[in-house]
Amino acid sequence: MKALVLAGGRGTRLRPLTNTSAKQLFPVANKPVLFYGLEAIRDAGITDVGMIVGDTAAEIRRVVGDGAQFGLRITYIPQEAPLGLAHCVLIARDYLGDDDFVMYLGDNFLIGGIHDMVQAFGEGDYSAQILLTPVDDPRSYGVAQLNRSGQIVGLAEKPDEPASDLAIVGVYLFTRAVHDAVRAITPSPRGELEITDALQWLIDTGHHVHSHVITGYWKDTGRVQDMLECNRMVLESIETRLAGTVDGRTEITGRVVLEAGAVLEDCVIRGPVVIGADSKITGSYLGPFTSIGAGCTLEDAEIEYSIVMNSSAIRGVARIEASLIGKGVEVMPARRAPNTHQLVIGDHSTVRLRG
Structure with missing residues (x-):
């Protein structure tokens, strides 16, 4: 066949x-x-x-x-x-x-x-x-x-x-x-x-x-x-595997996969979550059912029930939910933006949002 x-x-x-x-x-x-x-x-x-x-x-x-x-x-x-x-x-x-x-x-x-x-x-x-x-x-x-x-x-x-x-x-x-x-x-x-x-x-x-x-x-x-x-x-079926680096200030609950080269600093992670290789997450909250691609950067951000593709950056943005974010995207604060965001963003985009 x-x-x-x-x-x-x-x-x-x-x-x-x-x-x-x-x-x-x-x-x-x-x-x-x-x-x-x-x-x-x-x-x-x-x-x-x-x-x-x-x-x-x-x-x-x-x-x-x-x-x-x-x-x-x-x-x-x-x-x-x-x-x-x-x-x-x-x-x-x-x-x-x-x-x-x-x-x-x-x-x-x-x-x-x-x-x-x-x-x-x-x-x-x-x-x-x-x-x-x-x-x-x-x-x-x-x-x-x-x-x-x-x-x-x-x-x-x-x-x-x-x-x-x-x-x-x-x-x-x-x-x-x-x-x-x-x-x-x-x-x-x-x-x-x-x-x-x-x-x-x-x-x-x-x-x-x-x-x-x-x-x-x-x-x-x-x-x-x-x-x-x-x-x-x-994500419901993943098993915890921490191949990256987790500092002492990070709190992890539930099943989390952290690929090699990825770094968690001063974060709260509520699994199930997958974080791709060479991504760096600092001062952020990742909620259940979130996938972060390889080479991503998250700083002072909150996100759950979302997919973030490779090489994207989210900085200073609160409460992203139910979102699909493409490759090479930048999401950052801007004036006059709502406090809650739902995003469908194409590759290599730049979006400025209020923190």
Whole structure:
């Protein structure tokens, strides 16, 4: 079995951060979200991965490389424009050949991995398998409608009036039958070749499309609140590791990871918290579910339930919450700013706030 990883999306819901960075490389507990998917693929026993890339191809190639760091062999497949998930299958035809494959959306986060579902697919007699999970607002997802016996009776992509609350999780398993399906369908009103249309074609032509409703945690990390929630979930499971330097005036409560070269001076840290290598935190409060990237500086600051990416600085600012702060950002005091701040800041920005 092979894998097809989709890492070409533009991440419009995370702008302005995605104007300068690939959304698949945004960090969850200081590790790019794409890495979690690649590790899940490796742990399922798959080694050959085709990766669809678009405008951010250079950045993804630089960070992911040839896949050796994950024990994978990665082949990059360029997509000229985001023309739909089924279009990704279409352009990967030569790479995939007649092999079964798992298609994994690179900005999706699924706790528990995919080993069991890959094994079950190999043992089953299906042309495709999809994963479903109930969501509060299915209008932003592909949606499946099941009958009383659990069989799929209808599929729709981002419907205005969903027939159910079952969203399609961004992990699919296919046999070679899907190649006939993606060639048979036409673009949707959105101008894309929809994978839901390809799945519906398989059903209509007598193929068995199996569905499984998952009970574990899944997120499409396409919005700030989703990134923060995934960060919270991963930090829930960390174990304390203090490889950096902590002075005698610093108070640490809960689980904290302090990477090598990082320094804590006169701070209050309430875990779970992760602090990246070579960051320096002085006179500051870090609250639960906060990730600080590598090479950051925090001085006389308060922050919790937030993600701060590499090489950013926060000085003299009180009570930052529920914020996603990009790389190379400066946050500092300014006049006439409110006392509480919620920030979505693009890379290499400077923001001046009241302390």
